[in-house]
Amino acid sequence: AQSVAQPEDQVNVAEGNPLTVKCTYSVSGNPYLFWYVQYPNRGLQFLLKYITGDNLVKGSYGFEAEFNKSQTSFHLKKPSALVSDSALYFCAVARRALTFGSGTRLQVQP
Amino acid sequence: DAGVTQSPTHLIKTRGQQVTLRCSPKSGHDTVSWYQQALGQGPQFIFQYYEEEERQRGNFPDRFSGHQFPNYSSELNVNALLLGDSALYLCASSTTDRLFTDTQYFGPGTRLTVL
Numbered sequence: 261a262q263s264v265a266q267p268e269d270q271v272n273v274a275e276g277n278p279l280t281v282k283c284t285y286s287v288s289g290n291p292y293l294f295w296y297v298q299y300p301n302r303g304l305q306f307l308l309k310y311i312t313g314d315n316l317v318k319g320s321y322g323f324e325a326e327f328n329k330s331q332t333s334f335h336l337k338k339p340s341a342l343v344s345d346s347a348l349y350f351c352a353v354a355r356r357a358l359t360f361g362s363g364t365r366l367q368v369q370p
Numbered sequence: 371d372a373g374v375t376q377s378p379t380h381l382i383k384t385r386g387q388q389v390t391l392r393c394s395p396k397s398g399h400d401t402v403s404w405y406q407q408a409l410g411q412g413p414q415f416i417f418q419y420y421e422e423e424e425r426q427r428g429n430f431p432d433r434f435s436g437h438q439f440p441n442y443s444s445e446l447n448v449n450a451l452l453l454g455d456s457a458l459y460l461c462a463s464s465t466t467d468r469l470f471t472d473t474q475y476f477g478p479g480t481r482l483t484v485l
Contacts (some may be wrong), residue, residue, distance in 0.1 A: 360412035
């Protein structure tokens, strides 16, 4: 069975500071990993994905994620946070089905 | 280019009733997946439709069924509604990909409330 863990329910960061949202996964075989963002009362918006290749994946809105096979992690990062980045972030692993983590709420303070 | 659309936006039903939710995929996409997102949780995979057939199914009872039409649009039907079925139902579309590696694009969802 595949699973995703997002250990932090909420991450608080000041505007302009770097941010990291953590994700670890468990899957047999090659992992296909995704990050999505959800704004209030909205569907999910795709940010980035890792299928194969470079461990550092660049995505939308200045976000990037680092794939670490030995630590089975796929942390989401951004060098400089914006207040508008405040939202709910979901990590997901794909292997026959897309399995999501429980989400991490990012709060960026002005 | 229209993205994924869903209707209705909101729906209120009572226990025991039946409901039908609708989804139109993004242009060029032929695969539709449905997810249930309960309050405060991540989305859970219900099933996926391709070529008008259910291709994959998550851990949901048979009360949840679906359909895909020749134009790739899809319906999700839930029978004998329970209070626990109250959730945001998300539709996602993608191109054909059995391993789900292709990016899924989500609609805004239908908020179902069961009283």
